[in-house]
Amino acid sequence: MSTTDPGTPGYWPAGHRSAVALAFDVDGPTGDAMLNGSIWRKPSYFALGAYGPHRALPRILDLLDEAGVSATFFTPAWVVETWPEACRTVVERGHEMAHHGYRHERYWDLEPDQQAEVIERSQRIFRDVLGAPAVGFRTPSGDWHPDTPRLLVEAGFTYSSSMRGDDRPYLHEVDGVVTPLVEIPGRWDLDDYASLAYTRNPDYPAGQDRIASYELTLDNWIREFDGSHAEGLCMTTLFHPKVSGKPGRLLLLERFLTHMRSGDDVWFATCREVAEWWSRTAAPVVPQRGGQHV
Amino acid sequence: MSTTDPGTPGYWPAGHRSAVALAFDVDGPTGDAMLNGSIWRKPSYFALGAYGPHRALPRILDLLDEAGVSATFFTPAWVVETWPEACRTVVERGHEMAHHGYRHERYWDLEPDQQAEVIERSQRIFRDVLGAPAVGFRTPSGDWHPDTPRLLVEAGFTYSSSMRGDDRPYLHEVDGVVTPLVEIPGRWDLDDYASLAYTRNPDYPAGQDRIASYELTLDNWIREFDGSHAEGLCMTTLFHPKVSGKPGRLLLLERFLTHMRSGDDVWFATCREVAEWWSRTAAPVVPQRGGQHV
Amino acid sequence: MSTTDPGTPGYWPAGHRSAVALAFDVDGPTGDAMLNGSIWRKPSYFALGAYGPHRALPRILDLLDEAGVSATFFTPAWVVETWPEACRTVVERGHEMAHHGYRHERYWDLEPDQQAEVIERSQRIFRDVLGAPAVGFRTPSGDWHPDTPRLLVEAGFTYSSSMRGDDRPYLHEVDGVVTPLVEIPGRWDLDDYASLAYTRNPDYPAGQDRIASYELTLDNWIREFDGSHAEGLCMTTLFHPKVSGKPGRLLLLERFLTHMRSGDDVWFATCREVAEWWSRTAAPVVPQRGGQHV
């Protein structure tokens, strides 16, 4: 049990100053183009997505092995079905697999029963292929439906990493009542899509913006970590193997890890471990007020 | 009374070379998505906005305390209503609270009576929650209606910080007559949205452009200050707590403040103080010709 | 008369290695928003444009005086009408004023007689306000109508600086016949809009892209000059006072000028002087084939 306040320097297990829950979204070729079917007429775009589980994921796993760090892999169940060996390897090498939709659905567009169906179907695949259901969830596309947290609680999830509005974990409320569902908020600033992803037809970014400088992207990430670490917060990432797991970019991740590991006061953990620690030690923290119509 | 010409080196109180009116727009979750209601189905986006008054504002206030600098906080009255304690703290710690719409309305889309209604409603909330009405106004979304300056004069405001077309204060005209309403023009170059803001669903920037390099953003800001200082001008900022008040970015503000304070010839003031000095010392300066249809 | 081949090192007057025709587009508030009338309801946007002739132009002129360099100012005649003193000063200080539409029209959208009307009206204003008609023309918005070169020849212009397809001057053809109209092609790479312009409502860039790093923008410009100088070419710029003539950006222009003047083998000239030299010394160079429908 921590003796310091939740989300302040030294609060984390063994008195670590701050927490880092390294996380990757293994989207593969799922997403809007698969949901609307257009990907089946875009072989090049499909291959670009497949590069994630097919080529990039093994590099990421090797890198994490070398660094001795466990991470969380939010993976659409379609990817688990399509590359079962690659996904089983993630678990076997000590990492956590968690939900990210079946085909990277936009949860805010789905009715509650449709969301429940996606969750159930995905859990079934996780059980069949990986041997166990997931306890964690990250909403695809960065937002969700007002009913999603209730559905997650009902389905037995212990945490979500879907929101953007804090730099510490907190507990979700449903109908004004605090639930045991821990939120581990991410940030766009630590999403590699926001700096390095680039495709054409379909275009990403929509305005065909340039790929950012690799060096300056790393510099931004390091500053985000430094700020989070100084305040004793909990930082997670939204990295994607198909974006950052390329030969020319893996070095960025390696240098980022090296920077974060240069002291010995960072607690590297899976999201599941973060959620467990927070549940055990933090007094229920009510999230910021708001959400009701004025 | 200054003995030098308005807006030239040394004109400012006690012979300071130039003026800096540090200013923050505390938008919180107000804006287009609240005006059209979509934010109530986007919990993640709401939380990102709430991060401003909830988490980032206290950091900004601490930073300003350390630097010994007073600033102006343009705040939609909905935010004042929703986070009254946080907003009262701003005043208690010696800063100025000023108008920024009720829910960040686009003033150029509103009829004059609708604008007057937003202003009155906001003044009422300022009086109720903060104990005094505002004397300053910054138009949300960067432009306003041709009748807005008249409405501000009628409502007793002493200054606006809404325009982009000069680097010194000037007096607004209404129907060709110079009024006492001082304009303290801002610039897009010193708006952190233009470099660091990034959201998805809704997307900002519209083209999903990259987050700029933090280091190069600071470098640009420093050059803007250096140029303004060299010419003895008045510089204000359009910073947003939810954008720049994050752990990894606060250091930018700190370094920017350190740079500006490295000499002792900058007058740091609230916009209110700048307007008062300009009103007392500057001969009415007619703004650049134009505005009439040719 | 030059003894070396046109557009090769040493071809230029007095054996200068390369030519630089520094040029500014003094658009002021003209452009699409004035053509469609929306600017008259956007006072902030109007003021941003007015900043060019009102505040930025004098700085540019001082900078050029210090450097001892003459430049060309492509200026919509509406700006000449609206700020006549500022525009007369440009001529009095030894620079060239040239055409850029009346209100920054898109020439490819205009019928030939409409284009002729804009040209005549503008020449009348140039004669009335500046005492002489222009001999040079730069098409607003970067392209023109297939009939525009014919209209320019008929109206007595000696040069245009409108195209993007070469890095040396060349002579325009009309109906397959080479004319005396010299083209001094510009390039997007040396248009400060492409790196530093930023407005909101209306948005520029359309995707709300970031303002580029000032330092890296200068670095790009310097490389463009270095490449042009090495090959003995003719470089012109598409700089805008309202974009680059701000206090924090003027230093970029100063450093760019300092770099270009660090050797003594650059011929700085107005576009008019470049066109005269080219007409006198270069054998008619037929532009690249193409333009006909296949």
Added chain:
Amino acid sequence: MSTTDPGTPGYWPAGHRSAVALAFDVDGPTGDAMLNGSIWRKPSYFALGAYGPHRALPRILDLLDEAGVSATFFTPAWVVETWPEACRTVVERGHEMAHHGYRHERYWDLEPDQQAEVIERSQRIFRDVLGAPAVGFRTPSGDWHPDTPRLLVEAGFTYSSSMRGDDRPYLHEVDGVVTPLVEIPGRWDLDDYASLAYTRNPDYPAGQDRIASYELTLDNWIREFDGSHAEGLCMTTLFHPKVSGKPGRLLLLERFLTHMRSGDDVWFATCREVAEWWSRTAAPVVPQRGGQHV
């Protein structure tokens, strides 16, 4: 015959660690604006495209001569027809000319018989102007039709460089059967359009994003090479003479080449040579699973 595994360090001829198939797309003015006819009313835009074969291509060829490197030039047959001398020079100086559509068609928009027609027409032009048909193909616009690989096999092509989903060559399947058609996948990260191309009217990028820093673009490219070289992979480029063959940018290519040639263990080859080596030495590698509708 290589004694190491395909696509690992040392696999390439004479034990070279990795392969680089430098490639340029000589689009000239072909592309969407030519396909829809709008380019014939945009002389400036046409000239910008013509700059590629007219002015930039000779610089690229000189640079490659100095470096002693052969490259592949994917060239729409319309460009071959319009600048036959320039294209013959490419072949005479030891480089490979290959297909890139007739007018840069979007293959995924064409029916199979239309694609076959474009291929046949282009082969006829290649034979007539260059003396031999092409054996290689790069799809314009980055993707193709599901039937395209079959059409290429039937037309006798030995390789394609059209996909984005791997960093080693592989063999294409048609109807589930591995064919002899070698794929040499490119990557958006090594497409100079993604960093340096910039036009207005029509706008590229769509969101009018900034031209990237030349220096940082080179830095990104170098990292991509370093990563590819470390793993012994095969890297190709999507450079465009009209984008990178300008005076101020040629130095980037020169420095990139210098970096890659600084060791002696890179195999520089045309795409044709890479395909031949892969066909002779690599066991058929089945591409990643996928493509079928689930």
